[in-house]
Amino acid sequence: MLDNNEITGVSRRGVLRGSMVLAGAGLVAATTTGQASAQAPAEGSAPGFFHGVASGDPLPDRVIIWTRITPSGDALPGSGVGQVVSLSWQVATDSEFTNVVRSGTASTGPDADHTVKVDVTGLRAGTGYFYRFTALGLTSPVGRTRTAAAEDADLTALRFGVVSCSNWEAGYFASYRHLAERDDLDAIVHLGDYIYEYGPHEYGGRDGSPRLHDPAHPIVSLADYRIRHAQYKTDPDLMALHAKVPFIVTWDDHESADNSYLGGAANHDPATEGDWGARKAASTQAYFEWMPVRVNGTGSEPALYRRFRFGNLVELSMLDLRTYRDEPASAGAGWRTVDSPDRTITGREQMEWLTGGIVTSPTQWKLVGNPVMIAPVVFPPLDRNTTAAVTELVGLPDDGVPFSTDQWDGYSADRRRLFDSITGNGVRNTVFLTGDIHTSWASDLPVDAANYPGSGTVGTELVVPSVNSTNIDEMLGVPPRTATVLAEEAIKTTNRHVRYVELDSHGYTVFEVNKQGAQMDWFYISDPADPNATSRHAISYRVADGTQQVHPVAAPLDPAGYHPGAGA
Template sequence: MVSDSPVGPFARRTLLKGGAAALTATALLIPAAAHATAGAFRHGVASGDPLPDGVILWTRVTVSEDATPGSGVGEPVSVRWEVAGDEGFSTVAASGNVTATVSSDHTVKIDVSGLAPGSDYFYRFTARGETSPVGRTRTAPALADSPERLRFGIVSCANWEAGYFGAYRHLAARTDLDAIVHLGDYLYEYGRGKYGGRNGTVRPHEPSNETVSLADYRIRHAQYKTDPDLLDLHARQPFICTWDDHESADNSWSGGAGNHDPATEGAWADRKAASAQAYLEWMPVRAKGTGGDVQIYRRLRFGTLAELSMLDLRSYRDQEAKPGAGWREADNPARTITGKAQMDWLTAGLASAPVRWKLVGNSVMIAPLVFPPLEPATTAAITGTLGVPQAGLTVNGDQWDGYTADRQRLFRTITEQQISDVVFLTGDIHSSWAADLPVDAANYPAGSTAGVEFVVPSVTSTSVGDMLKANSAPIAETIKGINHHLRYVELDSHGYGVLEVTPEQSQMDWFYLIDVADPNSGVRHGTSLAVRAGGRLEPRQAPAS
């Protein structure tokens, strides 16, 4: 996420925003109706949050031509759902009926249970005499199972106006993935033409205004679910999602947002509740609570190989520390990015996880990014006088760098309790990074590390290279030269990551689109890095194709 104003999206975040895995065109035989622009199921089907015995299923029913998303009109309709072990539905494993009503914008979400672990399933819906496209999903391995490997597509930051979702198209063409992990900024809230990309506004947002009301957010979600590449990916893979800020408003925190004006846009609590309601209606996520009291941080197990803790780093955080004297607040031990309950949940879960790899879905970067890293014991006078945080001059206070006490609590818990093999998966900053996570950045490579972090690029949202309209490799090398724990920095490209987890290592492969303004863009391999069990980051060869 970035401080994205209509005048200058990079005004505050000047630098930052803005294995054999076969890339095969052999796709599942999902019907072409997944691209339908008419009929009852024009927004496709989706699944998410796979468990060993179940999964969330989703669709929306257009009950009449005037019952458009956000319209608040339309009669209730009965919807039949079916899950089968084969695409012809000769062996139905679960089925039922549900009613889609205007109160949920005619979306339906089914939390199916009673399925077999580690298995592929097909699902469909029927309503108004029509049958939806057939979706494919997959349950997680049984808790006691030890899978040889897992592969996840990792994505973040998809701005409709900035380009086409080619990253989703290339992920949909793969047949080797267990799920898609979406780390936030699934959509953007800006009004039409207010935050495009290097090529301007490639395709305009609906509604034309900034999303503020419940109807606005419903319309924007619906528009994104007409993208053919996103429709395909949802129909082929279960998603595991969390939100960042643009699902509500830029630079959001517990009491407001940088892109929210109470004088003209009403109370933040009302806007946040509206955005959360639309998100839960339109996304295949499992959550607790409603309105302004929604809990989406949650944990999913994949046998004894991995556990994935998905964080919510927007709902409970304090306001971002500001440059100047406000920088001192970054070190304030009373400030939080997670909230106490979520931090307790996270640390307890990491400590007790009966798995090899502890994966953390983390919407904003946790690796220190400072200029320069300062050693607290010898720089207290400087930091106290100038107001520079002890860890160094923070580039982006919206990340964990602006909440250093929470980061130290987490890192010290990991190291003191000897929790091994922790991997943070991150989006947000429209660029690619890989880092060892030092407890004290100034001491790296000496001293303890709390795991590693893999940051994936944006699907389309503006990168540093887009802003400069030039190769920013020299900037990346300068950043790495000052922050030695950063092992990979790429600031230009858009794309996605593929994470492969085996008992021996966790490897991230970065893939970059040739041109996000081209709906048929090709893709290239960027780089690959891995961490062996108990180790630190190492380079790897490109995956076989």
């Protein structure tokens, strides 16, 4: 008999490590990849807009526009020095700015790390705009953005790029470049791990790569986080994408520290890195300074979870699954801890906000920007009606042994609360868009995993690969599509609701919602270590209206067949 405390939780990437175990029989000789990469361009000593421009959080009548001005050679990110600067900004309907529709001034200085964020109001719904900033006799690059459709618009289609997990040291950001080359996206949904907090060579870097993290140590202070955000904003592919399309973002854990939760993080040592609350506050401040995001709430604790409406077609709820969660189950905690109704991943207020929004939304589709995987991934799922004695004897939760208690699997009571709200109110067309685990998945969300498909489904989940963060083949040191194929088949066999899983490839996705269904296309890049990496369409899955199930489709979405705003 297994003692209840002998089955212990694992980190958020336990699903990856568990897959390595399943893949063990297929191990082959290790191969070394990763070519030297060029360092991002350094800032000059003269004033300039060295970090580009960005926009985000589109609403029907407003959008955030952002930049950073470097007024002098010593006023670098995180320096805390430099003059206060007055900037002018303009929003126009044309790239030549002959028809300026909104303009104004803003000031910034060391208190905001010389970043500027303007919530431009009074705009037309479902409309494309151009924007720019001027200061100190200089003009920023021109950015493009778009407002959301009016809430009463009979929108027929909406198309997003969806990404997650970009690590400076793991190679280049070719996924961002390929998305920036498209002209068929209304927005980019970034599901977290926009930056990584580790020092050089500490996590998922490539041998010989000169793309090393700055500062050259794990980031802890406000200055550290500012410097790291600034470094990522100098990547030319990320800069190009920010200048092309508005972003809708949330954070996962690496924006603060790996496996973070309400009271700490696995990658935080109070003895050497100080108080967790101070570190979390520093990461939060830098994030809101450097990202084109609107703060939700007016209290002392700014809230990141928020909701976006696109006509009568889509409502998108972006979650924060790090700030309010209880500590993930750890060694010795026991699986009854995982199943405890007192444990939460969302926090009570966010759960009420989420369920209330989903069950009352008047839109056809309910999308959830979900930083960590919600589909149960367990070994084995046991039928609670016929094996209750077994599950009680060995101390397994009803839903089986999860690969990773850092995901919703580690907070199963919260997941049941959410799923019960959806099914109890007869809600259809709920799709979770998920990042975090660096791999690609398409799953039905079963009411009861052990009785799938007979128990029915709550919704569906589509998980995006990492932009470039380390995957199974790289952890094992084997060629792609060798050892991991065994793991993928084992996962699908054990978890029948998982219809697609791919554990090796990096890339991005394009996701469209229309009145007939929702479709995600997965695109994989040839090599993260290659700054000129190519992209290929790998697979597509579609959820037909009202079905709550994913099915493969042969053809990807046509880039030429959709134009932003054309569906309004």
